[in-house]
Amino acid sequence: MSKRKIKVVVIAFLLVVLSFYGMNQGNIQAVELKNKQVLLANNIIKSIKYQKDIMTELEILKNKENQNTDALNINLTLEMTFQKTLENLEIESIKDKLEFQLVNKQILSVGNTAKLPYLGDGSYTWPVEGYFHVSQYYGGIHKGVDINTLGAHPNVVAVQTGIVVKAGNENDGFGNKVIIYHGENTYTLYAHLQTIKTQVGQYIEEGTPVGIVGHTGDSTGDHLHIQLTKTGDVENNTIDPYEYIKLVENK
Ligand SMILES: [Zn+2]
Structure with a gap:
């Protein structure tokens, strides 16, 4: 084989290796993005459930306050703690949702989404406003x-x-x-x-x-x-x- 031919073969070989490497990098990135997508979906679901639980507790607390004015001071402290937790959860949740959308967009621009956990709450809404x-x-x-x-x-x-x-x-x-x-x-x-x-x-x-x-x-x-x-x-x-x-x- 001439030097020239060897050079061509070596370059061709390197190109094949590099394209495989590139493909693998792409795959690794897609897998990472999908893992992140699932993680964020789980976080959002958990946070929504937690927020609902706290709101239920708040409701119970407010009913108690109406019935028993003696315990009002203790309950108000508890109420403030609940409110603060709720605020923090909401902020966290907004951050997660924005990041989730970013990851969704990235994945969907090149392929399919990861298999996500169920995002709904089981209830459905009528799809057309005001028309039945x-x-x-x-x-x-x-x-x-x-x-x-x-x-x-x-x-x-x-x-x-x-x-x-x-x-x-x-x-x-x-x-x-x-x-x-x-x-x-x-x-x-x-x-x-x-x-x-x-x-x-x-x-x-x-x-x-x-x-x-x-x-x-x-x-x-x-x-x-x-x-x-x-x-x-x-x-x-x-x-x-x-x-x-x-x-x-x-x-
Ligand atoms: Zn139709």
Whole structure:
């Protein structure tokens, strides 16, 4: 082999080694990001639960104060401690949520999110503000539920807390759509939106607007088409969302 050929072979070999190294670095980074994502999700869930517990304790304390004025001074000290703890938890929680969104965005720009614990609290919110008319139920080729707004354009809200994994138009018939991942294998999809009010990576709390009702994509009039899955594939393998959201229909 000539010196020139050897040189070419060595360079080619180094390039292969370096690209493997680069790929591995990328993988390591993705794994680290996913671990961080899961950690932050757990922190947020824990903090919300803790905050709820403290608020319950505060409620009990306030009832006691009303009944027994003798114990008022002791209770007020306790009450202040609870309030302070609550404030600190809220600040911590805001920091975690911001960092969570940053990590979500980074991961989702290159691939899929980690498998997250369930972010919701089990209850669901009706998805369209002020409108309750179901124009088409779930069944057959119709993989979701249609809520007709008779030409109005109210907010569409997240039925459950989660992170936004898709927000845009993919020319697939859904028009402007938002997909929210709620953890485990639960996802919801909101279709035909006139405008989108959220972005990929956002940590979105139950009841927060994701967009406005419209008729983009394969749609003849203004309505929300909503889909739900508990097996991961919200575009194709869905279950009836009405069973979950109907409980709040007439609130
Ligand atoms: Zn529909």
